[in-house]
Amino acid sequence: MSLLTVGAVMARRGMLTPGPPHRQVSQLRALHQWGFGLAGELRQAAHRSPQQVAVVDEDRGEVTYAELLARSEKASALLRNKGFGPGQRIGLLARNHVGAIEVMTGAVAVGIDLVLMNTGLSAGQLALVAEQQEVVALLHDDEFDGVVGELPDSLPVLRGSLWEAELDRVPSAAALTPPARGGRTIILTSGTTGTPKGAARRTPSGFGPLISIIERIPLHAQDRILVSAPIFHTWGYAAMQLSFALRATIVLQRRFDPQRAKDALEQHSCHAMFAIPVMLQRMMELPADPDGRRRRPDLRVVATSGSAYPHGFTTRFMDEWGDVLYNLYGSTEASWVCIATPEDLRRDPDTAGTPPLGTVVRILDLDGRDVAPGETGRIFCGNDLVFEGYTSGASKDIVDGLVSTGDMGHEKDGLYYVDGRDDDMIVSGGENVYPIEVESLLVEHPAVREVSVVGVPDPEFGQRLAAFIALEDGRELTEDEVKEHVKAHRARHCVPREVHFVDELPRNATGKILARDLRKLIG
Incomplete structure (x- = not known):
C-alpha cells in the first residue's frame, strides 16, 4: 500500500486536519x-x-481520552502491584463498559497477555478455557x-467492584515506558463446534490495517460510534481499535437491547454503529417510526460482521434505514x-462483497489450485492482520502464505460469496448439499422468523x-x-427429512447459531 494511498484516505476521513503543533508532535x-x-x-489519541x-x-x-489514559495507567500499576508481569496471561470476563477497556489497555501496556473470555461461557x-x-x-x-x-x-479471581475500588485508590504515577515485549490480546474463537480456541492477535505494524477498513467503510475522525458488538470478540474489539485510531467517541451499553440501541443512536447523534447481524434483525422487529423509516439523521454507517x-x-x-449497511466477512483467524x-448489497443482497485494499483472496480446490469463476472452493485469505496461530501451537491450513477461513465460497462477476462452512457440506444419498441453500429459501417464507438447517447422521443415506x-x-x-415448499423450489435431495419447530434458535454471545445444541434436540 503506497504512502500516497495512505495519505489520500487519511485526508478523506478527516485524520489530517491541522491541530496544535505541540499536540501533533x-x-x-x-x-x-x-x-x-x-x-x-x-x-496517540490522548496526546492529540x-x-x-x-x-x-x-x-x-x-470519559475523555486524557481520563481514560490516566485510568489505564493506574490499571497497569495495579496489575504490577499484584505481581503480574510480562508474558503472563490474565483472563477478562466482562461486558461492554469503560472499565473493561481500562483493563485491556492497561494490561498490554505492561506486557501482560489478556485472554478475552466469552460472556456466554458456562x-x-x-x-x-482458563486451564487451556x-x-x-x-x-x-x-x-x-x-x-x-x-x-x-x-x-486468583479479581471481582470487578473490588478491582474498581482498588483502582480508585491508586495514586497517579509517572507515564509508563513501553515494555520490551508488548502484551498480546488473545481472542477466543466462537466455539460453535467445540471448545473455544485462543487466537493471538497480531499487532499492526503501521497504518495499513486501518486504511484497509476505512477506505471501504466511511468512518471519520471524531465520529460518535455505538459499539453494540461485544468487545471481547473480534468485531467489537476491532471497533474499539478503529475508534482509538480515529479519536472517535465510543458509546457503550453493557447489554444489547434493540430499543435501547435505537434510542442511543438518536440520543448521541451517532454517526456509526458496530453490531452483529442478529442485532439488526431484532431492531427490525421494533415498531417502525411514524414515517415508516428508521434512519437517524447523522447515521452514515452500520457496520456488521460475525455471521x-x-x-x-x-x-x-x-429500504428502512437507508443505504448505510456495510457487512464485513472475516474470521477470528483471518481478520477481514x-x-x-x-452498492454491493443492492446489486446482490447475498454477496460478501470484495476484498479491501491490501487483501488477497483465492478460491482453491482440495489440491490447492484456483477454481474457475463461479465454481465453489475453499476460501483462503491474506492481509496484514492474519492471526499468529492458536495459543495451543496449532494453526489453520495455509497455502502460499494465505490462511484458510474454514469456509466454502465462489466468485462471480467480481463479487465474492460464502456458500457455507467447509465442514457443513453433507453428502446425502450421494448428493452434495449445503444447508445454507435450504436456509436461504426457507427464511423467505412469510411464516418463518429464523431458520437453521444442519446435517445429522443417517443409517440409510449417510447424512440427512x-x-x-x-x-x-x-x-x-x-x-x-x-417439505413441499422446499420440493417446489429446490432439488429433491435438498428437502429436509425432518423439521423441528422451536421458540428460538440457540446462539452464543456473538450471535452465531449453535448447531451442536440443535443436534442435541434430535437425540
Missing part, C-alpha cells in the same frame, strides 16, 4: 514509541485530543460470580476477508438434513408444508 511521538497496538492508539470524549459509558457517563467451559489458556488470574464483572464459582481455588444474513434481509434493512458496501424453524408470532406452518 506528541501524537506522533506516542505512535513511534508505542506502535499501533491498543496501548499506542490510546496514547485529550479533552475529546473517548467513551460514553451508561454508568460512568462521559462455568465448566470457563474453567476448561494457562491464565494466572481472572478479572470479572460482578454478575459472573456464579460462573466463576467453579474455578479452582488456586486461580451470514438471512436471504434478502440486507435489502429490507436498507471481504467487505460488502451498500434437519431444519429447525422459529415462526413469526401468530403464524402457523406444518412439517409437510415446509
